[in-house]
Amino acid sequence: MPGGKQIVMSGIRPTGFLHLGNYFGAIRNYVKMQDEFECFFMVADLHSLTTHPDTKELKANVHRVLAENIACGLDPDKVALYCQSHVPETAELYLYLNMMAYKGELEKTTTFKDKVRQNPENVNAGLLTYPVLQTADIILHRAKYVPVGKDQEQHLEMARTFANRFNHRYGDVFPEPQAFNYNQQLIKVPSLDGVGKMSKSENQMATLYLADTDDMIRKKVMKAKTDSGPVEPNSPKPDYIENIFLLMKLVSSDEVVKQYETAYNDCSIRYGDFKKQLAEDMVNFIAPIRSKVDAILGDEEGLKQIMKKGAEKANKSAGETMKLVRKASGLNYF
Ligand code: TRP
Secondary structure, eight states: OGGGOOEEEEEEOOOSOOBHHHIIIIIHHHHHHHHHSEEEEEEOHHHHTTTOOOOTTHHHHHHHHHHHHHHTTOOTTTSEEEEGGGOTHHHHHHHHHHTTSOHHHHHTOHHHHHHHHHOGGGOOHHHHTHHHHHHHHHHTTTOOEEOOOGGGHHHHHHHHHHHHHHHHHHOSOOOOOEEOOSSSSOOOOBOTTSSSBOOSSSOGGGSOBTTOOHHHHHHHHHTSOOOSOOSSTTOOOOHHHHHHHHHHHHHSOHHHHHHHHHHHHTTOOOHHHHHHHHHHHHHHHHHHHHHHHHHHHHOHHHHHHHHHHHHHHHHHHHHHHHHHHHHHTTOOOO
8 A cells, every 4th residue: 555545546548529528527536636646547458359359549539538637626746647558457457366266257257248139240259258358457556446437337246245255265355346436426417408418429419528619618518408587476497497406516606506596586597698608607617728738639659658657557556456466376486
């Protein structure tokens, strides 16, 4: 436990553009954690090969996800920010863990079944053992806390199973990794069309990306669903209006939110003005992040140095763990 701090590890898939949901749901947690914990944040480039064998866009995607996380406040001097493929020990630990992961339990994984359904012509072994690779990522640093969303709970459960199985068979090397978040209830950022939350795969016009231009942000916000307004004072808000208030609470000042709450309650609210206000506050929130991302992406040498530094930190920690693993599992012949 370097520096006496607990160890945190998480992986980010390099699948393009981050949106407001990623920011408030995940990245903000990472940024908060970097001062309290020893953090390993990894771009899961190897995992992406299980579903995206074409690597033409990979480098650009890896650069973008790194730049977006840094622009949001992750500090490469405080955390180990690295690429999975730069840590070859991952592959070694993955191999050992594969001997204690059973075909039956892997086939039962929800994400595996989903991917088989979506892509029946590419059911490769990497897809089946995706949770084993994820376990290797985590326990390679003997991490205890893993900040992830609900969709990763099953993978984390499997990581505990494999870590425990290793410990049971060869002796205690790994702590049990567990999900970690500051807010009990992860912040869900509602979609602008009033249905569900912002996500990459749903309606693009209802999701605000950190890369959206000012005009695009305005256009999306102004399209958000409203109606002709409340007619009774203090009426309950329909979901889609509640959602606009939720978004406003994320980026606008308390006074502004209060002003529109009051206007809603006394039926004087004008939804056109309401959305214009939100659009401007959203632009003021996203634009500085977007320019930082562009600046970071424009400095390829700087990005290389960041990746190198991250890899060094991750390699060091991985090397220490693998010594313990080889010793415990009887693979230390010298
Ligand atoms: N599977 C995770 C996702 O889809 C990404 C990931 C890879 C990860 N390795 C990890 C998450 C290790 C947490 C810990 O989002």
